[in-house]
């Protein structure tokens with residue numbers, strides 16, 4: 001039985017391309033023959049909507065259902081409620097029920113391990129599990145980081161994310177110390193890159209200078225493009241919606257880099273010292 005790799009797509013900053021990346025990396029991996037589960041770990045349910053399930057609040061079984069069953073020690077059929085997308089990925093959907101679950105988690109036993117316990121029940125069916133995190137470093141994100149083997153950090157290329165990155169790297173360090181010693185940072189993915197502007201170029205250079213020595217930065221960069229924004233309402237990937245676009249090419253290149261599994265260059269202690 002081949003190993004499953006679980007990756008958290010994480011950045012507490014909103015609107016940096018986490019959901020778009022989870023969807024297009026997930027389907028990119030499925031296009032390469034991998035068995036992929038994507039997990040919507042955001043009560044906004046954006047990943048669920050992007051993959052075509054528009055009425056998220058009518059979905060009867062969601063990630064919140066599964067995590068509740070684990071917390072209450074109820075018998076669960078782990079595979080019930082997993083949705084199947086026609087481009088070859090499976091989805092654990094979410095909606096606002098996950099908001100209530102996050103509050104409930106605060107008082108639960110082994111509260112950081114609930115998502116991990118659930119994913120352990122299904123991971124033998126998959127080569128990759130991708131978790132789309134919500135834009136915060138709260139209990140749901142701690143669950144994602146505890147369940148994950150590694151983290152990919154999408155970073156919007158227009159802003160130098162110095163403080164947010166330091167905070168995120170510290171959180172990863174804490175998770176390593178307390179709940180998941182093997183957690184690795186796979187790398188930073190530059191998103192929403194506008195190559196036409198000097199600001200974007202200087203920000204990309206600054207991100208490389210500030211973080212390139214401690215975290216790998218993927219060679220692929222995701223350009224800012226109207227098609228990429230449009231695709232999130234189409235229920236399909238960028239490969240199906242606009243296969244010849246630069247964004248489709250960039251996500252395909254990124255998928256290849258993830259498959260080649262370049263090792264991270266994380267040096268969390270030195271990042272902390274910045």
Ligand SMILES: Nc1ncnc2c1ncn2[C@@H]1O[C@H](COP(=O)(O)OP(=O)(O)OP(=O)(O)O)[C@@H](O)[C@H]1O
Nearest residue numbers: 014015016017018019020135223224225228229232
């Ligand atoms: N390459 C791109 N070019 C242009 N627009 C994009 C691109 N990638 C994502 N977008 C748009 O930017 C917005 C934010 O993207 P996305 O939802 O993937 O980010 P997020 O980090 O998951 O957001 P949140 O933190 O709110 O969950 C969306 O409206 C999306 O359609």
